[in-house]
Structure formats: C-alpha cells, structure tokens
Amino acid sequence: MLQTWTSAQVRAAEEPLLALGVPLMERAAFALHVRTAAVLRERRRAVAGARVVVLAGPGNNGGDALYAGALLARRGVEVHAVVTAERVHEGGLSALLQARGRALRVDGSVDDAAALAAGADLVLDGLLGIGSDGSGLRGAAGALVQAILDLGRPYVVAVDVPSGLGVDDGRRDGIALDADLTVTFGGLKPGLLLPPGTHAAGRVELVDLGLDLAGVPAVVRLEPGDVADLWPVPASDAHKYTRGVLGVVAGSRAYQGAAVLTTSAAVQAGIGMVRYLGDVGDVVVAAHPEVVVGHGRVQAWVFGPGVSPDDAGQRRRIEYAFEHVRERGEAAVVDAGALELLPAHVGPHAVLTPHAGELARVLTQRGETVDRAAVEAEPLRWARRTHELTGATVLLKGPVTVVAGAQGAAYAQADAPAWLSTAGAGDVLAGLLGALLAGRVDAIHEDPSLAAALAATAALVHGRAAHRANPGGPISARAVADALPATIAELLGR
Ligand SMILES: NC(=O)C1=CN([C@@H]2O[C@H](COP(=O)(O)OP(=O)(O)OC[C@H]3O[C@@H](n4cnc5c(N)ncnc54)[C@H](OP(=O)(O)O)[C@@H]3O)[C@@H](O)[C@H]2O)[C@@H](O)CC1
C-alpha cells in the first residue's frame, strides 16, 4: 500500500535527523538532480547542453531546487534560477553561481522570467513545498506562474510537491503549477494522492531520506498486493451461511437492469448466497439462477441501485431493513435512491456510496451548505464530515475514489480506467462491496475501520476488473461484473 504523511508528520520525522546533522537537503537535491537528468536524457537524449530553469521560492524547497540546479550545471546544463522573493536559500544560490549557473531576481515585471521558463527544456519548480499554506501561490510567485501558464506550460518537475497545492488535502484554491513529474522527499504527501491535487502531480517518484515515519498515515492507497489480506477467502469447512448472505433491495420495473447488475456482481464476487427483494425477481433469477428471491436471514444488505423515489414498495423494504442494520448490526451498502432514506445515525458498518452530487444532497439534508463543486474541490473533507454526521463509512465515487471511515481511516483509490464512467458501473460496485462486507461482518464490528479498508478494496477490484474486461477500450458494466471472478483469482494469486 502507499501511505501518505502530512507536512507536520514529515517535519516531526525530519527533526531528530537534522539535530544529528544528517544532510537531508543534500540527499534530496542529489536525488532530484539524478531524476531530472534522467528526464533530460529521455526527452532530448543528452543532459549537457539542456536549458533548465529553476524557480526558487523563499524556503528550503527553493534550496533543494537550487542545489539540484548546481549539480546539473556541473554536468553541462545551462541553468538559470529565477528568484521570486527577498528571501532565498543562500547556500543553494551560491552553489549554483559557483557552478556557473545564473540567477535572475524577479523585481517588478515577471515577463522576462516567464519567457525564460516557458522556453526551457525543463523547469524545476522549487517555489513552495511543505511550507505552503494551501491557498495557492501569491505575490511574485503567483504572478510568475500565471505568466508562464499564459505562454504555454513547459515540462515541469515539481520539487517535493507542485507549488500552490494543498499539501495535506489536495486542495487547489488559487494559482498552482501542474507538474509532469513530482519528485517527493521522505514520504508521500496526501495532496499527491487526493483529488483534485493528484491531477496536478503527474508521475510521482518518492526519494527515501531515511525518515522514521511510523504512526498512522494520513491517507492510504491500497495496491493489488493488499487485496489478499482483506478478501474473505472461504475456509475449508465453509458453507454458504458462514461465507455470508447478502440481501439486495435494488431495481424496479422501470430499472430492471440495476437489480441484475447488483446481484450479478455479488454472485460473481463469491458470496455465500444472495437474496433478492423487489419486483423483478423473475428477471434476476433468469440472469442468475443462484439468486434466491424473498426474505430470510442476511449478514449484509445492498440498498438503492435502481430504486426511484416514487417506488413505495422498495422504499418500505429499505426503511424496514435499516432497522436491522441498526439493531442487529447487519452491514449495508447504501447507494443511489437509498441515500435519502438514511436514518439520522447509522454506524461505520453502513457504507454510503454516493457520487459528489449525491453526497452534497446527503450533507444538505443535514444542514451543511455545500454543492457538488464544493465536494469535488475537497472530497476528503466532505466525506469525513458525512462520517461525523451519520456515523457511516463513506465511499465517494469519482475518477479517484475517496473513502473516509472510523478512526480517521482515509483512502484514495485511482484504479479505474476513464471508460468505467458508464451506466450501471455503480450498481456493480455496490454488489461487489456488499459481497465483501457480508463475509467480514464480525470483523467489522471488532474493528470498525475495516469497513473503510473493504470499501477501498472494492474500488480497487472494480477498477481492475474494468481493465481486465477490455484493456484500453470501452467497457460495459455487465462486462465488469463478468470479469470479477478472474480478477479476484488473479489478485488472490491463485
Ligand atoms: N527540513 C529539511 O532539511 C528538508 C526540507 N526539505 C525541503 O524543504 C521544503 C520545506 O521547506 P520550508 O519549510 O522552508 O518551506 P517552503 O515550502 O520551501 O517555503 C515556505 C515559505 O514560502 C512562503 N509561502 C507560504 N505560503 C505561500 C504562498 N501561498 N504563496 C507564496 N509563498 C508562500 C513563506 O515565506 P514568506 O512569504 O513568509 O517569506 C514560507 O515561509 C520541503 O518541501 C522540501 O522541499 C527537503 O530538502 C528535505 C530536507
């Protein structure tokens, strides 16, 4: 898994090493210069003769960039530093000048500096690192970046983080400089994985500085190798009830497909048994004869795919089943039409699966002033707020899926191809997640943060199944459900 650490965590881990005199900046700058040289070689075959512009802000981020610039200058690169503030890392600047690099101080107009940067082979962005206040670039640095963007963005290597991004939350409130490559030091930062910031980071490479970053990471991204630890693999003495029974309240005469896709995903994800409740049991059984229609004991539920507000029968079933979720602790996936039926308070064993617009409605119903755009601007903040207000685990769907759950659990998953944004994909995710929860209900009650880990697992498996269904091309939701068995087998290494 990828783990991320806040600015404060990174600073705390740096402190003891700096006190011992460990040369962290030298390590960072050396690694930065090696990676930058590799990019130059890749893009123009030779390092010597390249034109690199170092954007140097007032802090140590500028120091990293200037020292790396000095090392590049010693390898024959033509390096210009653009210094944007009164304050500059003096050691870095004199190293660059000694290596025959040149420096230009932005004083008044930014036009010359912007033209220099826009025309460079590569720009090293050392304007702002973990000292960012998250409000975007201001002052001369902001004006310079805006002028560079107006001329056309060159190839940018971000030093530690793209300057101007919210390092800890991925916010993008003002001017920021998007990167093609981010070389980050010591540990990944949450803003590099969380949307919208993650889209500004380009490829991310981590430089190990030997920091001791033990403790609870801020945001986690599961990787394929993590699935085997979280998946409920049946024991040799398992039977269908020990593996979990999932109740699905989905679909209606108007939206029959939602019932089929949700149950299909649950069956193909390897559940003990699926019980379907609703008006289209005949269609569901025709597609999957394994499904049982009608009431009975379940460990988990999926509520909502294809349930419209005027469907009184399905709404009654969901409201009734919510009582079981609260009283008996059955787990639940609360999707689409069921989100507005959510009781005032559930527990983390209920997982909401809204997209940004639906999450804004859940929050608005609970007195928050927020719209879809605000949720997209700060997805983790609003997913967390929803968890605080409802007690539920929240899986917020989007190009990067963000999960917030109990005990501060937070995940950012970017597993799916863009082709997956298609009708019915959410129904498949709901069925798949329902199957996962049904097999782990007792464990979730022991450790409520597990629901968030399972939600992130479902997002990962869903994305991988989409890739498998048709690598590089269009995919239907049905094909994703059909790809689940082989995808899961592959992830479990069997
Ligand atoms: N510690 C170490 O040895 C190591 C540190 N490392 C490196 O150090 C970096 C952190 O360095 P840092 O702490 O100096 O902060 P950094 O981000 O460079 O500058 C902060 C200054 O920027 C300003 N400013 C703030 N907000 C602003 C805004 N919105 N718009 C414009 N300006 C703004 C503000 O200055 P002011 O305006 O107040 O003068 C503030 O003081 C880290 O990311 C990594 O690259 C690595 O080498 C590993 C070893």
Ligand SMILES: [K+]
């Ligand atoms: K930077």
